[in-house]
Amino acid sequence: MALLGHLPPSRLDGQVALVTGAGRGIGRAIALALGDAGAAVAVCARSGDDVTGVAGEIAGRRGHALAIRCDVTGRQEVASMVAAVQETLGPVDLLVNNAGQLGPVGPLAAADPDQWWQALEVNLRGPLYCTRAVLPGMLARGRGRIVNVSSGAGLAAIPMLSAYVVSKTALYRLSENLAAETRGHGVMVFAIDPGLVRTAISESALSCGEPSIEQWFTDAFADQQDVPAESAATLVVHLASGAADVLSGRNIDMSRDVAQMVARAAEIEEHDLYVLRERQ
Secondary structure, three states: OOOHHHOOOOOOOOOEEEEOOOOOHHHHHHHHHHHHOOOEEEEEEOOHHHHHHHHHHHHHOOOEEEEEEOOOOOHHHHHHHHHHHHHHOOOOOEEEEOOOOOOOOOOHHHOOHHHHHHHHHHHHHHHHHHHHHHHHHHHHHOOEEEEEEOOHHHHOOOOOOHHHHHHHHHHHHHHHHHHHHHOOOOEEEEEEEOOOOOOHHHHHHHHOOOHHHHHHHHHHHHOOOOOOHHHHHHHHHHHHOOOOHHHOOOEEEOOOOHHHHHHOHHHHHHHOOOOOOOOO
């Protein structure tokens, strides 16, 4: 169960946010929450109809949004997208790298290497391109926040899901490494685990053809282990407010009390908690 109810409401007036994979699911919930909090939101996804719809929802709630169709695996597409956001809304204050895919399900010995690598193209190269496009401006202005939507799957070995697991593990490490590079320069980086949300990705796992994975998701949904997409949205708004900047570089999931993490920041730093480490 998420502990995000303890988080106070935040206002993000004046901020410009860019959310990838924002046409539906977790990304849509994040984009709507950011708009409700006062941020101007660039809604990005591969489906033009989806982003137009979400941007329309934000506008209908008296928010300010820009719909942009973009495939985050295309470097030039990403560069053009960021340029359009900057021209229309202003410099990006918050980047949320949410676009992702499950990738091939099954044993690595039988996987199509190209399909396997495509998952890393979306889940890792996409965040790399988007981050690289906005980071110089953030550093020049001395402020900015980047939230990478990872997964608890990146913290464990899960047979039959190697592409997804490897890509999400790498995203955790990228987040920590970038946070270390930007420390003292006003840019904060977070990796979050939104938990099991009923999205198109998780729903597809119910009929992926791999019995062990299908059963795990079936049981998890039956046990009501899934969490609403709005939980991740609440967390992202809180991180965007700056209230948890002291946790830059740390992994944050829905089960943690973020306010308590902030209060324990010195202890977390001293013992190097909530990061990927080898246990000795």
